Amino acid sequence: MMLEKFVLAAVTTNPKKVPSGTAVFHCDSKEEMETVAANLEAILDGIAHALTEELLIIVKH
Amino acid sequence: MNEYTLPIVFGLMTGTLTRLSMLRTDYRQYPTYLHGKIIHVALGFIAAGLGTVAGPAIMEEEFTAITFLTLAASQFREVRNMERNTLTELDSYELVSRGKTYIEGIAIAFESRNYLVIFTSLISTLAYLIFNIWVGIIAAIAALLISHRLMSGGKLKDLVEIEYIEPRFDGAGLYVDNIYIMNIGLPERQKEVLRYGMGFILKPKNMNARTTIANLGQRQAVLHDLSTALGVYRDSGTPALVPLAKRDLDDGRVGIFVLPQERDIERAITVIGDVPTLENAIRMPSEKKNNEGGAGA
Numbered sequence: 001m002m003l004e005k006f007v008l009a010a011v012t013t014n015p016k017k018v019p020s021g022t023a024v025f026h027c028d029s030k031e032e033m034e035t036v037a038a039n040l041e042a043i044l045d046g047i048a049h050a051l052t053e054e055l056l057i058i059v060k061h
Numbered sequence: 062m063n064e065y066t067l068p069i070v071f072g073l074m075t076g077t078l079t080r081l082s083m084l085r086t087d088y089r090q091y092p093t094y095l096h097g098k099i100i101h102v103a104l105g106f107i108a109a110g111l112g113t114v115a116g117p118a119i120m121e122e123e124f125t126a127i128t129f130l131t132l133a134a135s136q137f138r139e140v141r142n143m144e145r146n147t148l149t150e151l152d153s154y155e156l157v158s159r160g161k162t163y164i165e166g167i168a169i170a171f172e173s174r175n176y177l178v179i180f181t182s183l184i185s186t187l188a189y190l191i192f193n194i195w196v197g198i199i200a201a202i203a204a205l206l207i208s209h210r211l212m213s214g215g216k217l218k219d220l221v222e223i224e225y226i227e228p229r230f231d232g233a234g235l236y237v238d239n240i241y242i243m244n245i246g247l248p249e250r251q252k253e254v255l256r257y258g259m260g261f262i263l264k265p266k267n268m269n270a271r272t273t274i275a276n277l278g279q280r281q282a283v284l285h286d287l288s289t290a291l292g293v294y295r296d297s298g299t300p301a302l303v304p305l306a307k308r309d310l311d312d313g314r315v316g317i318f319v320l321p322q323e324r325d326i327e328r329a330i331t332v333i334g335d336v337p338t339l340e341n342a343i344r345m346p347s348e349k350k351n352n353e354g355g356a357g358a
Contacts, residue, residue, distance in 0.1 A: 038247055047301045050233035050246035057246075061300050 006060045008044045011037045014054040022057075065117040071194065072116065072186030075201040076109020077102070079181040079208055083174050101171070104140060108133065108175040112182030116190055133179060141172040156295055157288035157304055162278020166339045170212065177208040215343075217283065218334030220270035221263040221315075225326045228260040228318055238262050240309050240316030243301075250301050257294045259324060261317040261333060269345050271313035276342035280306035283317060283336050290332040292322030 009023040011033050018024045025040070027033040030053070037048040037056045046058040084101055111133045118126035145168040152158045159167075181204040189197030217223075226238045230251055235242040237260030245251050263283075265271040273279060284304045295302035304319040321329065 034247055034249070038249060041247070041250075041301065042298065045298045045300060047243075048246040048250070049244040 004061070007057050008046050008060050009040055009058045011040065011048075011056045011058070012054055017052075017055060019057075065120075065190075067194075068116065068186045068189040068197070069113050071189050071197055071201075072113030072182040073106070073109045075185040075205070076112055076178045076182035077106050079205050080105025080108070080174065080178045082205065083177070083208065083212055104137075104175060105178050108137070108178040109182040112179035113186045115179075115183050116186035119187070120190055130179070133175075137172050137175045140175060141168045144168040144171045155285070156293050156297070157285050158281065159285045160278045160281030162276065162339050162341050163282040163285065165341055166282075166337065169340060174208075174212060177211060181205060181208055214340065215338035216334060217263070217274075217336040217338060220267075220273060220338060221265050223330045223333050224262045224264065225330065226260040226262050226316075228255065228258045230255070235318065237307075237316035237318050238314075240307050240314065242305050242307050242316060242318045245301055247301075253302070254320070257320045257322075257324070259319050259321060259326070259329060261319075261329065263315040263317065263333070265313050267347070269343075269347050272344040272346055273338065273342050274315050275308055275313065276339070276344075279339050279342035280315060280317075282339055282342075283333055284319065286336045287317070287319050287321065287329060287332050291319070291325065291329055294320035294322055 007019075007022050009025060010019055011025045011027060012018050013027050013030060013033050015026055018026075025036050027036055033054075033056060037058065040046070040058045041048045044058055044060065046060045048056050048058055050056055080102060084098060084105075111130060115127055115130060118124070145164060148159065148164040148167060149161070152160075152164065181201065184204045185197050185201035188200035228235060228237050228242070230236070230245075233244045233246050233251075235245055235251075235254060235258075240262070245254060263274055265274055284306055288304060293304065302320055304317075306315055306317050308315050317333070319329075
């Protein structure tokens with residue numbers, strides 16, 4: 001089976017709502033979350049998708 | 062030199078000229094200039110030779126000699142395979158890929174054009190042999206016109222109305238009109254998308270067009286041609302900047318989102334309208350009769 005999409009990482013400011021089973025990056029502010037997500041996006045060739053105001057996921061398409 | 066030499070030379074010339082007239086390198090730059098063209102002109106010359114000698118074979122009542130045309134069929138099927146393999150290999154290096162449906166369409170066109178060359182050479186040589194060179198020339202012109210008529214397929218502007226719509230964000234969701242394109246989470250990326258992005262709505266003119274533009278290969282062909290003609294604002298490793306085409310499930314409209322380097326709305330609409338309707342994408346649900354029944358019919 002070939003996976004077409006895969007969650008590579010999650011970046012969040014709310015430690016209570018982080019998913020399990022993937023790499024999670026905790027951030028102190030929204031600005032830090034966006035900076036970390038932008039770096040991860042570039043490093044992992046993924047796209048940062050916003051699920052909520054407090055949670056971004058990096059997805060490989 | 063015998064009685065067949067001049068008709069054969071004439072047939073070779075008309076066939077090769079037909080192939081040359083059908084070999085256009087436009088903005089898509091395929092076939093490549095110059096070596097790619099030489100291959101196709103050479104294959105066209107071979108096809109012209111095969112078509113031409115069939116004429117004298119018929120005149121000499123050597124009917125079994127016609128069977129060598131089957132050689133041509135297998136030879137030109139190889140041409141299709143060659144084009145398919147080459148383009149598939151190259152497609153992985155394109156910033157916006159052509160897609161398999163477009164590649165198959167190009168490969169079929171290359172094969173069929175060689176058959177049209179055989180047809181032109183055969184008709185013009187036979188007309189020369191049976192009548193005279195003037196009738197041969199008229200037959201060659203007629204065959205050339207028929208070939209051009211047969212090789213020109215439909216364009217997207219025949220199927221859809223094209224309208225420019227500024228893309229917008231609703232939260233993290235990117236929309237073209239009311240069609241959801243993708244989720245872009247980073248505000249910085251959203252600004253980039255709004256600065257460079259362009260949106261278009263393809264509104265199908267009828268039920269057949271609705272099904273045809275729903276084809277993923279046809280949509281990819283639009284994205285590829287648009288990105289080739291207007292440039293593309295992206296690089297490898299920037300999947301958030303990839304052009305996309307999504308469908309409105311309610312009415313079959315297709316929303317096109319692209320990031321061109323040249324933001325020229327009129328030119329973009331012209332390019333989309335000129336995208337060929339891919340043979341493998343065409344569907345005709347209106348041809349399905351109501352009284353036709355049976356499973357899989």
